[in-house]
Amino acid sequence: MDLSAVHAALSAKSYSAIAGLCDDLLLQVASRGVATDDWPYAVHLLAHLYLNDQNSARFLWKTVPQEVKDAHPELGAIWKIGQCLWNRDYAGIYTSAQGFEWGPEIADFVSAFLESYRKRIFELLTSAYTTISIADVAHFMGMSEEDATNYAVQNGWSLDVATKMLTVRKQKPQTNQKLDPNKLQRLTECVFHLEH
Template sequence: MDLSAVQAALSDKSYSTLAPLCDELLLQAASRGTTTDEWPHAVHLLAHLYLNDLNSARFFWKSLPQEVKDASPELAAVWRIGQCLWNRDYAGVYTAAQGFEWGPDLADFTTAFLATDRGYSSF
């Protein structure tokens, strides 16, 4: 599976393009029957949260098999952020984001997410 476009968007800090890009690539993979073992689930989920698209984020989370959720602490950490957003616990968003040591793909993305004009960084 070619995820170079996702990596390029992360490198370019083009975070607002990631959710539609990931959605499209995942649909293409599904239509071809391509395995998604290497799929950047945490990036995909955070991309929907970045756009404040909570319904799509929640749908994406619910569509994931339990073994995928269990296998990625980073994905679970992004979901904790999503849960805080869903419950309008904005202080919790910041706490959840700052309370995890993000990998290289998500460190800058999470920082940018917190810096968006939603008030998370004011806590």
């Protein structure tokens, strides 16, 4: 079983490519009837969580043999992160990820997952709130109140020290480009010719 492409993606920190690589390789290996006991299930599962592909992560977990799950505590630790994601246990995601002694092959990947997740949560908070308490930001971001405040302020939010509230700075909406009528006419003609 040649996992060099997966190892290369891990080394290059091309984390968004790993799930697809693993899916393709696992299908190839399974179609040949090769045993998958040495398969990097932990990396594969984390790759789906990194992409926020929770359905694929659940499916993969169900296909992992029980003896493999029992023999690899790292895999169980990643599954625990996934369970926290599904249950929207924001603090639990960080606690689970930071409370396990990750192996050298996956430690950077877990850190990258947490940073990516933290950015997604921050974007969601930015779109959902106009003001929010420091305590709530700390809870959602898995940080201390001081770190959460610093993170928010560094990203343009403002702090009201008296109320311990943060005011969200909304992203400027992107302006739509005006469509050239000539391009629209050509597109219409092209679609017309394709349909007839």
